[in-house]
Amino acid sequence: MSEAHPGLSLRTRLMIGLAVVAAIAIGVAVTVTVTTHSYLVQQLDARLESYSGQIDAVLLHRNDSSSDVIVPLTPPGSTESSERPSDAYTGLINATDGSYGFALKPNTASDDTEPDLSQLDVALFADGQAFSTTVDALGGEAGEYRVLVRPFNASGGTYWSFTALSMDSVQDATTRLVVIEAFGIGALLAGLALVGLWVIRLGITPMRRMVDASKQIAEGDMSVRLEGASAGSESHDLAIALNGMIGRLQASLTERERSEAKLREFVADASHELRTPLTTVLGYAQLYRKGALSDKADVDDAWVRTESEAGRMKRLVEDMLELAKYDALPELQRVDADITALAAEIVGDSAAADPDTEFALEADGPAIAAVDADKVRQAVINIVRNAAIHGGDNVTVRVTTTSGAVRIAVEDDGPGMSPEVAARATERFVRGDSSRSRATGGGAGLGLAITAAIVDAHGGTLNVTSTVGHGTTVTMTIPRAPLTTGATPIVRTAPSPASTASAPSASTPALGD
The missing domain is CATH 3.30.450 (Beta-Lactamase)
Known part of the structure; x- marks a missing residue:
């Protein structure tokens, strides 16, 4: 070659x-x-x-x-x-x-x-x-x-x-001809010199600057931006296009680094969450194998604890699988649903499941939106469940409507969270209490993460506001956009809002953490 x-x-x-x-x-x-x-x-x-x-x-x-x-x-x-x-x-x-x-x-x-x-x-x-x-x-x-x-x-x-x-x-x-030609050639050479300087200034010099800047970018300095000539020139348009490409590349690299950091954090948190139940199950299995559990009562207690830890691992794995589904473009079965009626059912079921907490529903009337009713139900249950576990004695669900969206706000009067924790409340494995003890009945910190994924899949937003000592408010905003005008919602009509919900229905859904 x-x-x-x-x-x-x-x-x-x-x-x-x-x-x-x-x-x-x-x-x-x-x-x-x-x-x-x-x-x-x-x-x-x-x-x-x-x-x-x-x-x-x-x-x-x-x-x-x-x-x-x-x-x-x-x-x-x-x-x-x-x-x-x-x-x-x-x-x-x-x-x-x-x-x-x-x-x-x-x-x-x-x-x-x-x-x-x-x-x-x-x-x-x-x-x-x-x-x-x-x-x-x-x-x-x-x-x-x-x-x-x-x-x-x-x-x-x-x-x-x-x-x-x-x-x-x-x-x-x-002689006159020579003089005329001399002036003409002089003018021509001066014009050529000006054209050369103009071309160098507008074309070659900016290209040289862009080449030097590209070398810096190739060496890893993504903060460098290309600079062309004046507006309207090819080098200016090229610089703008390349700067846009570099900006998108830098954003992609930043997002990749952020995703990798979140993935490492997710793996570390998931490992931590699984380690405790696995250690418990392994410990009881070793005690049983070595004959340390001789009494029937000890054996029964060991099996109960093993089953409890296995159930906890099962819920954790199911939650992680649920999040994985939302990460991979979830399929929504949208129908026209009455969000007010859906919230009323959840409030009633929650009151029956947790009689020590007072649940209230405030709504102006039906709120129809084209949503996946089952997934929205799951999202609202997660928020209400978190409010009942980590909040105070009162949980209020407010349903309001605007011209283009339905807003569901769940407010509690609990101890609240610091602004730093509230800002990360929808991230995975983040809980309001800094410890990982489950004395309060808390889960792995995936409930709000799943809720955020559901709301995002519907094109809505999830906002968490909290003040230490004054409780927490979680607000879901979902676009309305009914599929058909005058369609009958699949959720039954909500009862009149009451300060305390009535007894639960026969089919009480499971509550998430």
Whole structure:
């Protein structure tokens, strides 16, 4: 497997791309300049070509064949000028020694420069062909001239005619083009630099920050959040999406840690609750096996205690199984039920089961709600049972209705609980008394936990308020939402509320702890 090579970063790729664009722009500018300059020179050569034919005709017309000097010539540097047929310098040049003279000069020249033909190499005349070349100016400011040199027919090959035009116009046009291109390329490079900085600032730099933050998150620092560019940019939207994902992940991890802690606490509490009855059962079994229980009365007492502890373990296991069912999305058999009538039955049954406690029901009338009647009955029984065991001598059940919910409040006048214990009252294996003694007849602390699971399954809430020395109030709130309008509840109509409930019915339900 080949080794992976590190790629270029976005910043490097952007800079390379901008550099390539700048190089292309400069190359195009140079090409345009060279092409334009060559085109202007060609135009100048075409003008020279058109002038040279006319000049040769003029020179031939003025030719005196008996004279060695074909026409009167003006030496270089002379201020003398003749009639100007054009803006070109015209004259003859001796192909033998390179000497030359002007036959015609422009009479509208703005400076005193003229072509310096002494730069021409006499070897250029060897092949007898016309040629064009560029020479420097003579006198005045620096400059160049374009010169067309042709054989002069009347001179027998000794003299050549020349026509020269100043290249100032070509140079000026080329210079202006270069200046314009320089400003244009400068503006282009400045624009590319600004675009590069803008892209780096809005795109690459935020991405680099997010990469660094992601590394911190990968190392376990879940408090870090990603920061993008300004609102509306892709990095900003990406940062928001990733921050939301990180938040949900952090919440999931926190919830998992909390669940694991609760599970460990649950296992520890369940082990503690099972250890006492198991120790009792094991102890009596060992006494019986070793023959320590010789009297029949001792044997009967041992069996009674063993059966009691086995029943306690059975109830504990059943309660834990019940909670497991609610943890796994319980199925509810919802029907329209009268909660007031259901509460009245529970109050009556509780009064019969615990005659030393005074139970009262307060309600305005029927309260119909779509609930699983058996499970709601179990939840209310658990609350009333806890109030009777851990509360005082008076337990009041109040049923009230609102437009969208039924509220069942169970109030006692017992010793109450501290705010810390009340806040955790619906957790598993939490009891109001700090000790684990069952002298008061308390259970394993799963009653309110089961009640909370039932209420939650119905989409309601369970609230526990308590004040030390002033009793405890447990309030169930369940959404009403009757299944059918005018349906007949499956629970019988409640009797008139009374301060003390009547005798229990024949089918008194078992009370939970």
